Amino acid sequence: MSGTDLRPSQAGAEESSIPVFERPPALIQWLDATEDSIRLSLAKLRLFERIFLLRRDWMTRITMLMLIAGLLWGAVGGFDAFGFQTQVVAYATGSVVHLSNVEIYSSVTLHGIRELFGFAQQLEMAALGFLVVNALGLVPRHKWTLYSTVILLNGSMLLIQGPIYFLPFNDNYFPASGWYFLSPLGINGQSAYVVSPLFFLGWLALCAALFLWTAWMVIHLRDWYRQHRAEAQGRRYPVFLWFVVGTLVLVPLTYGPLVVSTAWDIGSAYAGWPISALANQVIFWMFGHSLVYLLFLLPIVALYVLIPILARRPPYSYRWAVASAILFVLLTPLLGLHHLYLAPLPAWSTWLTMALSFAIALPSAITFFSVWMTVKGVPAGQWEWNAVALFALLAFAGAIFGGLSGPALATIPWDVDVHNSLFVLGHFHAMTILAIAAGGYALLYAVFPILTGRQWFSAWLARLHFLFTVVGGATIVVAFEELGSLGVLRREFILPHLAAITSYQLILLGGIVVMLGGQLFFVANGALTVFRGELYSAAGLSFDEAIRRAAQSTVPKRRRRVPIADVPFVRRVSRARRERIEAAWVGTVIVLLAGVLAAATPGAFAVGNSINGDAADPGVSEWIDLHGQQYYWSATESGAVNGTYDNALVVFAGASVEVNLSASGATQSLLIPFRDQAVVDVQAVPGTPSYASFTAPSVAGVYGAPDGEYDGPWFGQDVSALIVLPTGADTGASLASFQSNGGGGDIYNPPVLPAATADLVGNPEGLFNDSVPGPTLSANVVAGGGPVSLEWTVPLDSIGINNYLVNVTSNSPNAQQQYVLQHNGTLPYPTGLWRIDPARGLAPVNGTLGPLVIGRNVSLSSDLVPGAYLYGLPSPVDYSYDPAGDSGPGVGIQTGDVMGLWGVLWVGGA
Amino acid sequence: MTDAAPDRPTAGVGPFGVFGIVAAIAAAGAVFEMSYYSANAALSPAALGTTVGIVIALLAFFAWGIRAPPNE
Numbered sequence: 001m002s003g004t005d006l007r008p009s010q011a012g013a014e015e016s017s018i019p020v021f022e023r024p025p026a027l028i029q030w031l032d033a034t035e036d037s038i039r040l041s042l043a044k045l046r047l048f049e050r051i052f053l054l055r056r057d058w059m060t061r062i063t064m065l066m067l068i069a070g071l072l073w074g075a076v077g078g079f080d081a082f083g084f085q086t087q088v089v090a091y092a093t094g095s096v097v098h099l100s101n102v103e104i105y106s107s108v109t110l111h112g113i114r115e116l117f118g119f120a121q122q123l124e125m126a127a128l129g130f131l132v133v134n135a136l137g138l139v140p141r142h143k144w145t146l147y148s149t150v151i152l153l154n155g156s157m158l159l160i161q162g163p164i165y166f167l168p169f170n171d172n173y174f175p176a177s178g179w180y181f182l183s184p185l186g187i188n189g190q191s192a193y194v195v196s197p198l199f200f201l202g203w204l205a206l207c208a209a210l211f212l213w214t215a216w217m218v219i220h221l222r223d224w225y226r227q228h229r230a231e232a233q234g235r236r237y238p239v240f241l242w243f244v245v246g247t248l249v250l251v252p253l254t255y256g257p258l259v260v261s262t263a264w265d266i267g268s269a270y271a272g273w274p275i276s277a278l279a280n281q282v283i284f285w286m287f288g289h290s291l292v293y294l295l296f297l298l299p300i301v302a303l304y305v306l307i308p309i310l311a312r313r314p315p316y317s318y319r320w321a322v323a324s325a326i327l328f329v330l331l332t333p334l335l336g337l338h339h340l341y342l343a344p345l346p347a348w349s350t351w352l353t354m355a356l357s358f359a360i361a362l363p364s365a366i367t368f369f370s371v372w373m374t375v376k377g378v379p380a381g382q383w384e385w386n387a388v389a390l391f392a393l394l395a396f397a398g399a400i401f402g403g404l405s406g407p408a409l410a411t412i413p414w415d416v417d418v419h420n421s422l423f424v425l426g427h428f429h430a431m432t433i434l435a436i437a438a439g440g441y442a443l444l445y446a447v448f449p450i451l452t453g454r455q456w457f458s459a460w461l462a463r464l465h466f467l468f469t470v471v472g473g474a475t476i477v478v479a480f481e482e483l484g485s486l487g488v489l490r491r492e493f494i495l496p497h498l499a500a501i502t503s504y505q506l507i508l509l510g511g512i513v514v515m516l517g518g519q520l521f522f523v524a525n526g527a528l529t530v531f532r533g534e535l536y537s538a539a540g541l542s543f544d545e546a547i548r549r550a551a552q553s554t555v556p557k558r559r560r561r562v563p564i565a566d567v568p569f570v571r572r573v574s575r576a577r578r579e580r581i582e583a584a585w586v587g588t589v590i591v592l593l594a595g596v597l598a599a600a601t602p603g604a605f606a607v608g609n610s611i612n613g614d615a616a617d618p619g620v621s622e623w624i625d626l627h628g629q630q631y632y633w634s635a636t637e638s639g640a641v642n643g644t645y646d647n648a649l650v651v652f653a654g655a656s657v658e659v660n661l662s663a664s665g666a667t668q669s670l671l672i673p674f675r676d677q678a679v680v681d682v683q684a685v686p687g688t689p690s691y692a693s694f695t696a697p698s699v700a701g702v703y704g705a706p707d708g709e710y711d712g713p714w715f716g717q718d719v720s721a722l723i724v725l726p727t728g729a730d731t732g733a734s735l736a737s738f739q740s741n742g743g744g745g746d747i748y749n750p751p752v753l754p755a756a757t758a759d760l761v762g763n764p765e766g767l768f769n770d771s772v773p774g775p776t777l778s779a780n781v782v783a784g785g786g787p788v789s790l791e792w793t794v795p796l797d798s799i800g801i802n803n804y805l806v807n808v809t810s811n812s813p814n815a816q817q818q819y820v821l822q823h824n825g826t827l828p829y830p831t832g833l834w835r836i837d838p839a840r841g842l843a844p845v846n847g848t849l850g851p852l853v854i855g856r857n858v859s860l861s862s863d864l865v866p867g868a869y870l871y872g873l874p875s876p877v878d879y880s881y882d883p884a885g886d887s888g889p890g891v892g893i894q895t896g897d898v899m900g901l902w903g904v905l906w907v908g909g910a
Numbered sequence: 911m912t913d914a915a916p917d918r919p920t921a922g923v924g925p926f927g928v929f930g931i932v933a934a935i936a937a938a939g940a941v942f943e944m945s946y947y948s949a950n951a952a953l954s955p956a957a958l959g960t961t962v963g964i965v966i967a968l969l970a971f972f973a974w975g976i977r978a979p980p981n982e
Contacts, residue, residue: 404968573982585970592967
């Protein structure tokens with residue numbers, strides 16, 4: 001890396017001495033001159049000069065710019081997560097939820113996008129560019145190509161955010177599609193929830209950034225190879241370079257599919273192209289999964305660079321390390337379908353993906369064994385626990401902790417239990433925080449002094465950063481996994497008020513706070529370093545020595561005892577011996593993978609065949625045509641139970657049920673998260689039928705069945721009920737068995753309350769008692785029937801911008817309340833009681849029907865026979881959310897049909 | 911540059927031991943989190959198969975690692 005460069009670029013100052021045919025093009029000359037003018041003006045201010053290194057060479061300046069921009073996106077993305085989680089905790093604790101549904105879900109969407117791309121991807125690009133240039137002693141070229149990459153990547157983050165209204169600030173058009181947007185969600189003309197076209201353009205800009213960066217890297221590697229051809233032949237390249245090259249191969253394989261799926265989405269939305277949601281999702285996930293391995297190569301590069309440098313020993317086995325790099329590249333593009341295990345894809349394709357997903361454990365196993373072995377034999381006195389070593393250790397451990405849940409999630413029958421649950425997020429955040437970010441930080445601590453020319457200011461800030469990252473990150477991961485084990489879905493903020501859920505959500509919030517707070521130590525240390533750090537010079541040092549010196553500046557001076565000088569390494573253990581052990585380890589892993597694959601294969605085909613309708617049970621007694629849309633299911637039933645129901649599946653206890661699934665607007669998922677019998681978990685993808693087969697619980701009761709796939713901002717209300725009716729002699733049974741049985745362990749079961757004393761109150765989400773479906777009311781009457789009473793209140797102050805009961809065209813909550821008052825405190829939705837007649841369907845109970853009353857207590861009383869009834873508003877409300885009247889295809893559209901103010905009245909026989 | 915100090919006697923746990931201990935803790939934590947599923951007979955029995963495979967792999971990891979010759 002060249003030292004300080006106080007001069008303007010050569011293009012300006014020495015133009016007259018450069019032959020015309022060797023001068024850069026006029027545009028480049030203009031850009032250089034403009035940049036120099038701006039740069040040198042800003043450099044007069046110490047703040048800018050120090051932080052942005054304005055007097056350094058352009059490669060240093062751009063690298064620093066990428067690091068700063070990356071950390072900025074990381075901070076904003078982290079705050080998004082904090083914002084989302086505060087709303088989750090607010091709802092869980094009965095406090096006020098301040099953000100709208102859209103703001104809440106756009107927080108989690110942008111959290112993912114900003115962290116994955118603005119932060120991690122940009123950090124990876126900066127780090128690998130720096131390493132390649134410095135490790136190979138390259139003179140970087142094509143400055144404006146690299147600048148364009150930075151502009152495109154950071155610009156893409158701004159585009160993906162969608163339209164931003166500053167006066168007044170309105171972020172209700174930020175995308176709330178999830179960071180991975182599954183067609184047709186968000187597509188104009190296909191989905192009830194539509195995002196701005198800026199969202200799709202942003203993704204294309206992101207792709208352009210990555211392709212341009214890859215080209216820039218390839219050109220430099222090509223140039224190096226041409227200049228050192230004779231020397232390069234037969235030479236062993238550094239191990240990390242194989243992984244860098246692997247990264248460059250993976251970029252087009254990753255972002256190429258994203259271009260295709262995004263272009264298809266744009267064509268569908270704005271040119272009327274036909275869409276196959278399933279095909280589009282298959283293409284998208286070729287990107288979606290490859291991306292995480294693309295990012296995962298960052299900590300692997302970090303470990304293969306830093307561990308040998310700190311240990312002053314080469315990697316344990318060069319050939320096995322190279323083999324793992326090749327395996328990562330070969331296998332990564334083939335794993336996308338493991339995000340679609342529960343979609344109606346051919347069973348052989350998901351099985352094959354499972355096998356390949358197991359196989360990719362092999363290069364990880366090789367890598368982490370090799371890294372561990374690389375430090376074997378290093379005496380304690382020769383190893384320094386500086387910040388680089390600590391974060392490298394964290395990346396090593398984090399990859400093991402997170403990576404081991406990979407095969408779990410890759411096992412198809414196991415995925416039925418955990419798909420889209422927070423257990424998946426536990427795996428994902430273990431990898432991103434504890435492995436990828438940790439590896440990135442290890443590299444940052446090593447290269448920052450080299451970049452800035454300043455030693456780290458505070459060793460203690462570095463240690464605090466490490467400690468908070470470990471504690472915060474581990475807390476987040478464990479909280480996610482515990483919540484997932486309970487059955488909590490990702491992206492849910494409307495959750496049952498259960499003590500265990502609330503506790504872990506609070507712990508999760510605490511983990512986020514600790515994690516974010518810890519990053520402040522890093523930022524503070526970085527700022528203090530550039531302004532007050534001791535000068536750092538790599539003059540006369542090798543690359544390895546420069547790294548060690550930089551790392552050592554994170555250790556208090558009095559504890560710096562390990563020399564940084566290179567030590568000649570004499571190999572004493574033969575390659576054959578070392579490679580034999582690696583081979584034994586690899587052989588063990590292959591045998592175990594084969595065994596696990598064999599064990600999981602029958603279940604994998606059973607799941608796949610069932611979803612595709614190839615495993616019909618001849619004993620089926622209940623057939624249900626279930627259509628999912630935004631935001632409810634409509635069920636048409638035949639068999640022992642007949643009729644049509646919204647957001648309810650009605651079956652008899654112990655019945656064999658066959659469900660034909662379809663969807664429109666967005667992928668849906670029929671999920672019944674039992675814990676004392678097999679979980680039901682099948683995706684319904686628009687345009688492709690799928691099937692679910694299950695045996696109804698033997699205990700009658702009301703079970704919760706949330707939509708397992710995010711389908712838009714009213715996802716939280718999208719919860720249906722599996723109503724299991726008693727049979728034969730149990731007709732008229734109470735809910736006592738259901739309650740003593742724990743409701744099958746399904747956390748989404750509505751709470752059971754006595755009908756006579758239940759205090760049902762509507763909340764600002766349009767739900768009774770924060771529950772969806774509303775609480776199950778129980779009553780007992782004599783066999784021939786008897787009086788049953790219930791009452792509810794929907795307060796006027798529950799009507800607001802987040803309540804689907806009244807369309808929103810204004811951001812003022814009073815506008816919706818004024819509408820209600822202008823209509824005599826009623827809304828034209830049918831409320832009352834409906835009896836579930838298994839022979840015919842829903843039958844209204846005379847004398848109970850009326851419009852939805854707001855602001856007054858509603859009392860219902862009627863003589864009822866034992867059976868199950870629906871109370872409240874058991875039909876969807878057509879809803880439009882259009883704050884400030886800005887909705888449109890260019891900005892975003894939020895409509896849908898939402899149900900919430902309803903529940904089951906269970907009348908048992910005394 | 912820190913003055914080159916003579917090789918200090920090997921005192922304390924070296925990086926191999928530390929990395930190994932931390933890996934063991936991380937692995938134990940991962941297996942614990944999986945155990946909820948693998949120990950629940952009502953959920954997919956495949957969870958048990960994969961978990962057992964992972965546990966055996968971990969035992970092999972540490973066994974081979976301890977047995978391996980040093981990186982010298």
